[in-house]
Amino acid sequence: MLDLTTGAVLWCALTGLLFTGLWLWYDRRDHARLAALRHRATFHCIRCGNLYAAPRAEEPAPCPKCGHENTRLKF
Ligand SMILES: [Zn+2]
Structure with a gap:
C-alpha cells in the first residue's frame, strides 16, 4: 500500500x-x-504575370498557368 x-x-x-x-x-x-511551407519561394512569371509559390529546391519552377520556367523573386 x-x-x-x-x-x-x-x-x-x-x-x-x-x-x-x-x-x-x-x-x-x-x-x-x-x-514544407517554410522552404518555399515566391516566383513571378514573366510571361503571364502570375505570382505563385513552389519549393525552393525546384528552381527554376514552372508557372502553374502557362508552364513558363521562372526564377524565384529575390529581395
Ligand atoms: Zn505564367
Whole structure:
C-alpha cells in the first residue's frame, strides 16, 4: 500500500511524463507540417504575370498557368 506522499509524487511524475509526451508529439507534428511551407519561394512569371509559390529546391519552377520556367523573386 502506498502512503500519501509516495502516491502524490507518482501522480505528479506520471502527469509530467504525460504532458512532456504530448508536447513532444505536437512539436514533431507541427515541425513536419510546416517544414514544407517554410522552404518555399515566391516566383513571378514573366510571361503571364502570375505570382505563385513552389519549393525552393525546384528552381527554376514552372508557372502553374502557362508552364513558363521562372526564377524565384529575390529581395
Ligand atoms: Zn505564367
